[in-house]
Each structure stands twice: as C-alpha cells, then as structure tokens.
Amino acid sequence: MSAIVPVPLYQAKAEFFRTLGHPARIRVLELLSERDHAVHELLDAIEIEQSNLSQQLAVLRRAGLVVQRREAGAVVYAISVAEVRDLLLAARAILAAVLAGQEQLRSELGGGAS
C-alpha cells in the first residue's frame, strides 16, 4: 500500500538514461555483462580510484541495474536485468550509425578540419 508517486514514464526513462551517462558506469555494465566481477577486478580494469568506483557502483545499485553479494571476503557485482546487454548493443548500433553519418558529412563538406 505504499503511496508511490507516479513519476511520468518519460521522466523515468530520462533518469534511467542518465544513469548510463558516465564512462565508468558503462564500462562496469559491459564488464558485468560478460560475467560477474569482484570490485577489485573492476578496479583493475577501469583506471579510477576505489572510492570513485564505489560511488559509481552505488549509482547503478540505486537504479536497480546491478546487485551485490559477498563471496570469500570480496564483494561481487552482477547485472540484475539481463536486457541491459541488448540495450548496450542497440546503443552501439546507433553510435556506429551516427559516427558513420558524421564521417560522411565531413567528407561531403570537403574533408576540411573540424
């Protein structure tokens, strides 16, 4: 019976995309969509301070995209929503299309500088 404030759907979507709007968080999701990782493994892969990584993991946790568990003295993270991988793939496709479009535009403009 909790009184959930009905956040408009398009606002929920915007918040969700903002959650993905950080390089470290993207990398975490990409790594986790391969397999579960302990925090220190992520740390080895990501070039960021531990406390900063922890902050970013907290953002992903609050958004409900990842879950945490403790295992043999380490904290292990996992993707909680399998569809995340599809989203990352869709994003990759768009990005490729956009970048290709920009490249084409650039050459149509005569190969000039930026």
Next chain:
Amino acid sequence: MSAIVPVPLYQAKAEFFRTLGHPARIRVLELLSERDHAVHELLDAIEIEQSNLSQQLAVLRRAGLVVQRREAGAVVYAISVAEVRDLLLAARAILAAVLAGQEQLRSELGGGAS
C-alpha cells in the same frame, strides 16, 4: 585529413546516453519516431517553453540524432538514425523489468511504506 581526437568508445557511449537523459528530449524522440513533426507540433505536445524546446532540439541535433528542414514556413524535424526506435524499445523493456523487480522487492519486504 581532419585530426579527429580519438574519444574512447565508452566515453562516446556515455555522452550519447546523457543526450537521452532529459524528459523533453525523450518525448521529442518518441514523437519523431512516429512521424516527422514541425516545431510547433512538438510544442503543442510537450508543455515546455518554445525557447527551451529549441535548446533541447539543438542538443539532439548536435548529437546527430535528428535533422532539421524547412517546409512551407515551418521547421520540420526528423529522426536521422532509424535505430533510435530500437533503443527506446530496449530501454522500455529494461525499465519494465527494473520496476517489476522493485515492486517484487517491496512486497517481499512486507508491503511497507517507501
């Protein structure tokens, strides 16, 4: 031969997602993925000031997601990358999964308040 600075891919992805991280921009993309719209049509649908809408459209244009054309005295916008629709659908699926997960968690915790 333009000297393009090689932005790391995961940073480009993050920027891309941030572009989507605004309710008005999401609505614009949803409307445009149905059909092309003139600015004043978007304005009728979105409850936002004209200059603010214009700012948001500029963000989408800079990101290369929409294109502008002039038609009979009006400015008409269109999606430039067809895959945007797939992305919005993928996002909807994740959002549904995440919200369902939260709802389940809430009930497991005993139906308490937030």
Next chain:
DNA sequence: TCGTAACTTGAAGAAGTGTTCAAGTGCTAA
C-alpha cells in the same frame, strides 16, 4: 584480538546541465 585487505560512505568544492529571458534570424505575405 589485532592487523590488514577490501570496500562503502559522507561531505565539500569543482565542473557540468537546465531553465529562462531578451535579442536575433529567416520566411512569407500584405
């Protein structure tokens, strides 16, 4: 039980975004 490795948290200043206002541009039509 003490030390240490592995994380998380809170807080504060820096950096980045969003909203709004005023002014400007580009058509079209009288």
Next chain:
DNA sequence: TTAGCACTTGAACACTTCTTCAAGTTACGA
C-alpha cells in the same frame, strides 16, 4: 518594404552531478 510568425541563439543564474578526501565498516588470517 515592412509586419509578423516561427523559430534559434547567447548569456546568466540555479541546480545537479563528479571527483576526491577522510573516516568508517566488514570479514578474514596471523
């Protein structure tokens, strides 16, 4: 050629998000 509609732009201030530092927690091992 001038009026007016449709839209864009620049700039300023408010607001949010990031990064970093210092302090705190948890669990294992000596």
